[in-house]
Amino acid sequence: MSTLPLLLISFLFIVSRSSSSSIVNPSKVKQVSWKPRAFVYEGFLTEDECDHIISLAKSELKRSAVADHLSGASKLSEVRTSSGMFISKNKDLIVSGIEDKIATWTFLPKVNGEDMQVLRYEEGQKYEPHFDYFSDPVNIARGGHRIATVLMYLSDVEKGGETVFPSAEESSRHKTSKPDDLSECAMKGIAVKPRKGDALLFFNLDPNAKPDVMSLHGGCPVLQGEKWSATKWIHVDSFDKVIDHGGNCKDMNANCERWAALGECTKNVEYMVGTPEFPGYCRRSCKLC
Template sequence: MTNLYLLLISLLFIVSRSSSSSIVNPSKVKQVSWKPRAFVYEGFLTEEECDHLISLAKSELKRSAVADNESGKSKLSEVRTSSGMFITKNKDPIVAGIEDKIATWTFLPKENGEDMQVLRYEHGQKYDPHFDYFSDPVNIARGGHRIATVLMYLSDVENGGETVFPSAEETSRHKTSKTDDLSECAKKGIAVKPRKGDALLFFSLYPNANTDAASLHGGCPVLQGEKWSATKWIHVDSFDKIIDHGGNCKDMNENCERWAALGECTKNKEYMEGTPELPGYCRRSCKLC
């Protein structure tokens, strides 16, 4: 199965006609685990791309929240102590290029992805083991389950901050790696050290769409330094169609139809279509209903 995945990546690398920024190099992809399916792409982002995402996020950071298992609403929790913010798709050419690369590597449509979330973990901050798929009907209604996660590391971390899979099935190769420079938290499973520019891809669902309990993962506490990362969650269906529960799928400006014809639904998506927290002003003209 691993060879098949790498073969598909190789074929895409050969036949891709897109710009160089969205071409992937299969030789840089390493298997982390097969249960769950997890891979690391070494040098997925350039140093400039990493620094750009951090610069966009710095002034907008807020305390990170988690989704309530019953209501689906966001809430603060000691399970997750980082700070973060979301960057809308196609915010600028660099962000759009990163989105293209993610779609090329994962073979999953861009419209199935959520906005990119940039996170900062300071000393002692962490994210306890959790699943990226949902348990509540509210979040599943929009785009279905999260099928895959791409976690991009935007900085090196001196000590700690690893991504750990405590329920992953270990192999002899991973068992012998326990003597390296991992933190005690990371030694509780298969772990990936944060290295600037690297990206971790793992799947939360099996190919038959059933949830994979082995995809349980966490962010180990940062023991020294600071950790910056960017997360792209990808669903089984389009996430761009905003679910309307209150009859609010309408135009709020008489110019919406003209703006949509000029391509503003893509260029100015946050205003035109809105976000999960705030509906946009031209949802009908952007064909969300």
């Protein structure tokens, strides 16, 4: 038998396994923190799904960048020393199935998510504590703030590589002793150890839709081994919506007129009006044409 049919059979087997595991099981979810709201789903991805994502990413990895707080442009920084790439939502049936699973678990529409970012952290690499919500108007203009983050661990890590929430408030009712094998970095807050197949969901906005400063989080340095992860950022509105660069002045939400009457054109300029590069969703109701 030739190599191609074997690869096809393997691919279809993974698709079948992925489809059969698309049902969310609440018993596998445990609360990590309430301030910020953070939860771990144990075994969210199958081993085959993890390996498939890594295989798609390996040949396209590039040095990871961060978003500039003023311009929104991507830039290299020692704050983040991993390498990564993005996988589109419709890359293949397996990726699409994982996207469906994320939407089912989070109750957030698939269209609100960015493409999946795959990251590799080698020994010594890390991501300093940061926020996933934005402070620049450029990124907010498309889809609004990132309301939630789903971080999927694609590999086990021998030592280090934890996700830590240094500002998290530890509940006195659920206070537990920390594992002995946590790194020094992870001891500085509430931390989650990377375990292949597990997924961490945390919210970047509080229930009032304001940025949650307690959602500050970082990726601790990998001390032994290698860490692979896949991140899904989810916005408050559709991230798939195509922004009109032709200068057309129109409303893109049925509620624009009502919001404009309530003064949102000046209160929420980023969403309603936007910028020349990223026009807002309610330009007509804000009397820009």
